[in-house]
Amino acid sequence: MNIRNLKDQPLDEIQVKKAGRQIKGFLIWLLKVVIIVGISYIILGPLITIVANSFFTANDLYNPVVMxxxxxxxxxxxxxxxxxMTYPRTLATTFAYVISLTLIQIFICSMAGYGFARYEFPFKKVLFGCVILTIVIPNDTLMLPLYTQxxxxxxxxxxxxxxxxxxxxxxxxxxxxxxxxLGCxxxxxxxxYIFNQFFRGLPKEIEEAAVVDGAGSFYTYFRIMLVNAMPSVLTVSIFSLVxxxxxxxxxxxxxxxxxLLMSMRISTLRASIEFIDQIKDTAVSQLYLYAGIVLMVIPIVIIYILLQKRFIEGASRSGIVG
Incomplete structure (x- = not known):
């Protein structure tokens, strides 16, 4: 609308259109707030309940006023x-187990992803399709073969x-x-898949320059390509740890x-407390379980808070989205 047509319009009509745009903008903002609050409640609601109940006494539990x-x-x-839970010892053995598996996964999976991204070999697409199948196939279907193996x-x-x-x-x-x-x-x-997507996005000129300088395949991978893949390494590390x-x-x-494992300790915590501490009320023993869950979650929350910025950066650059 040009200036002449704008001057020809009545002032009331301009104000009505302006008010309409403001109402539309407010309704869209309100809809966004409702959606965000609703999703946040669905995600955080159970966690807030667990944390709150972990401080309850038996009297609080059966007090109708306490919500x-x-x-x-x-x-x-x-x-x-x-x-x-013998918390310090269990936490130490759990992290020793988890960190060792994480390091192996980073080493094996990064090499496999680099091979799929950069090398040509027979049945490459078929093998990569098998890798994708391992993501799609539910673990429950592999229970019996793994157990018998x-x-x-x-x-x-x-x-x-x-x-x-x-x-x-x-x-x-x-x-x-x-x-x-063995990569499974x-x-x-x-x-x-994450490493494959990231390595495919790196320019081949990096490797070509390394070859010109006389670097071999393993030197190029460990000293150049893997160093450039640190965002993916960090992303995979956090996923694997959690x-x-x-x-x-x-x-x-x-x-x-x-x-040895915190996840297994938490699954037997309630039974242990009921047996050792002679707590026969299952609702009360559930309060101790809530406290154990909070203790289990705290280390992971601390790790995420410390690495949040780098994790988001790595996730956005490693091909997880888009």
């Missing part, structure tokens, strides 16, 4: 859960030929290390000792 904030409040739930573990019949029987690797962490080292550990397919830390599927499938 979210405890009237009395106590730290005894945390003290008991901390003791029954590691219940009577053998390598091309060699172990059976020497000893007369396979090796039972259950009740140990060995199955997880074997799977991770927890979410390894996703990590290979998922390995929270894993109960493989831990229960392979019957890993519950004293």
């Amino acid at each position: 979210l904030l405890p009237a009395e409040g106590t730290l005894q739930n945390y003290i008991t859960s901390f003791t029954r 590691f219940r009577n573990f053998d390598i091309f019949g060699i172990i059976h030929l020497v000893t007369g029987h396979g090796i039972n690797l259950l009740s140990t962490e060995v199955p997880m290390y074997i799977m991770t080292a 550990g927890l979410r390894s397919g996703l990590y290979i 998922w390995q830390y929270n894993d109960t599927f493989y831990a229960k499938l392979f019957s890993i000792n519950s004293k």
Whole structure:
């Protein structure tokens, strides 16, 4: 609308249009707020409830007036859960287990992703399709094959030929290390895909310059390409740490000792408190479980807060979105 037509319009009509635009903008803003608040409540609501209930006493639990904030409040739930979980020792063994698996996954998955991104070899597309299938196929469908494989573990019949029987690797962490080292550990397919997408986005001139300088394939990969892939390395590291830390599927499938992993400790915490502390009321023992869950979540929250900025940067550059 030009200036002449604007002058010809009545003042009331201009004000009505301006008010209409303001009302439309306000309604759109209000809709966004409602959606954000609703999603935040769905995500944070259960967590807020767990944190609040972890401070409840038995009196707070059965007090009809108390809804979210405890009237009395106590730290005894945390003290008991901390003791029954042997928290410092369990946390140390858990992080030793998780960090070692994470380092193996970064090494194996980055090499696989680099190979798919840069090299040509027979059945490349078929093999990469198999990698994608590992992301799509539910873990539940692989329970029985994995269990039977590691219940009577053998390598091309060699172990059976020497000893007369396979090796039972259950009740140990060995199955997880074997799977991770072979690129089929927890979410390894996703990590290979992330590295593949990132390496495909790097210019080939970097490698060509390294070849001109006389660098070999392994030197180029470890000293140049992997250094440039640090955003993806950080993203995969956080994903792997969190998922390995929270894993109960493989831990229960392979019957890993519950004293070694925090995720297994939390699954037996309630039964331990009911038995040792003679708490027969299941609703009260649930309060101790809430405290244990908070203690379990705290290390991961601290890690995410410290690495939040780099994690978001790495996720945006590693091909996860878009």
